[in-house]
Amino acid sequence: MRRALITGLLLIPGVLFAQSETERGEIAWKAGMTFALQGSADSALASFNRARAIAESVRDTSLLSAALRGAAEVQSVYFGCNDSSFALLRRAQESSIAGDRAAGLVLLRRLAGAGRLEEARALHASLFADLQGEVPRTITRESVSYLTAQAAIQRAAKQHSAALATLRRARAIADRLANGDVADSAARVPLTDINSQNYWVTFEMADLMLTSTTRGVASKTEGKALMDAVATATDEPEEGNERRFGAFRLADRLAVNAWRCTLRGETCPVPPPRGCRTS
Numbered sequence: 001m002r003r004a005l006i007t008g009l010l011l012i013p014g015v016l017f018a019q020s021e022t023e024r025g026e027i028a029w030k031a032g033m034t035f036a037l038q039g040s041a042d043s044a045l046a047s048f049n050r051a052r053a054i055a056e057s058v059r060d061t062s063l064l065s066a067a068l069r070g071a072a073e074v075q076s077v078y079f080g081c082n083d084s085s086f087a088l089l090r091r092a093q094e095s096s097i098a099g100d101r102a103a104g105l106v107l108l109r110r111l112a113g114a115g116r117l118e119e120a121r122a123l124h125a126s127l128f129a130d131l132q133g134e135v136p137r138t139i140t141r142e143s144v145s146y147l148t149a150q151a152a153i154q155r156a157a158k159q160h161s162a163a164l165a166t167l168r169r170a171r172a173i174a175d176r177l178a179n180g181d182v183a184d185s186a187a188r189v190p191l192t193d194i195n196s197q198n199y200w201v202t203f204e205m206a207d208l209m210l211t212s213t214t215r216g217v218a219s220k221t222e223g224k225a226l227m228d229a230v231a232t233a234t235d236e237p238e239e240g241n242e243r244r245f246g247a248f249r250l251a252d253r254l255a256v257n258a259w260r261c262t263l264r265g266e267t268c269p270v271p272p273p274r275g276c277r278t279s
Contacts, residue, residue: 021054021057021058022054022058022060022063024054025050025051025054025055025058025060025063025067026051026063028047028048028050028051028054028067029047029048029051029063029066029067029070029245031043031047032044032045032047032048032051032067032070032071032074033070033248035047036070036073036074036077036078036248036250037250037253037254037257039078039271041074041078041079041274044070044074044078045071045074045075048067048068048070048071048074049067049071051063051066051067051070052064052067052068052071055067061095061096061097062096062097062100062245063245064092064095065092065093065095065096065097065100065102065103065245066092066102066245068088068089068091068092068095068103069088069089069092069102069103069106069245069248070248070250071088072084072085072086072088072089072092072106073085073106073248073249073250073251074250075088075276076110076251076273077250077251077254077270077273078271078273078274079273079274079275079276080272080273080274080275080276081273081276082110082114082276083276084276085110086107086110089103089106089107089110090107092106092107093107101127101128101142101145102245102246102247104123104126104127105127105145105149105247106247106248107123108120108123108124108127108149108152108153109149109152111123112152112153112155112156113152113156115156117153117156117157120152120153120156121153124146124149124150124153127149128142128145128146128149131143131146135147139173139176139177140173140177141177141197143170143173144170144173144174144177144197144201147166147167147169147170147173148166148167148170148200148201148204150166151163151164151166151167151170151204152204154166155208160208160212160214160217161214161216161217163208163217164205164208164209164212164217167201167204167205167208168205170201171191171198171201171202171205174195174197174198174201175189175195175197175198177197178195178196178197178198191205191222191225191226191229192225192226192228192229193229194229194230194233194235195233195235196235196236196237199230199233199235199236199237200237200247200249200252202226202229202230203226203227203230203252203256205223205226206223206224206226206227206230207223207227207255208223209222209223209226210223210224210227227256227259228259228263230256230259231256231259231260231263232260232263251270254270255270258270
């Protein structure tokens, strides 16, 4: 009895230390996000690397994956270092816990954007193997993620009409999620009505309409109306199924912020990448 008590007391400091370090890691990750959104790329990288080191020391795979994703997005957006970004994202995916698709989704979009469509399609099939045949019948966040990832691949393949149709399906599911899965209520929601579930879907629809030259997709008027609605929305976007560390979407957040500045009559463009550097 006494030996067990002594052993327990000896273990407690280690447990408390691990908890304290985990909290410090989460604070470092949040600081990385804040610095990145403010344009302080060096400070963002330093914070994400600090979170990464803590995650490795306490073996927190969720924190590790989130820190690697954050560093990967900073490397891509601010430094244009694609090789390093891809390497970080692959490691982030490998570190993800079961059910956390955040790193895989960022990697999928990067692969599609780089024209590596077969790799992106293979990753999509792997990420959503458990949902095959269920989308769009299931009204879940995972179905929305499945469809928006599919639309990203279609868009990269220049299939803009298919991409917009897929995004409309995703938006319909997102609206049902926000309206208690009541189809009639969701169907009456205007596209400019932005909520936490449809925020990023609407952003992607708006961006596609504004940049496409495909007839029936390109629409400066509708695209602007949707982007205005996203930029002025009061609801925070739903971050997916990994609630502890949501999707960062640095480039998209900066794009929304730039649009918001335009609405205020200000100019705050996303700076061009300033050269590759190691993480």
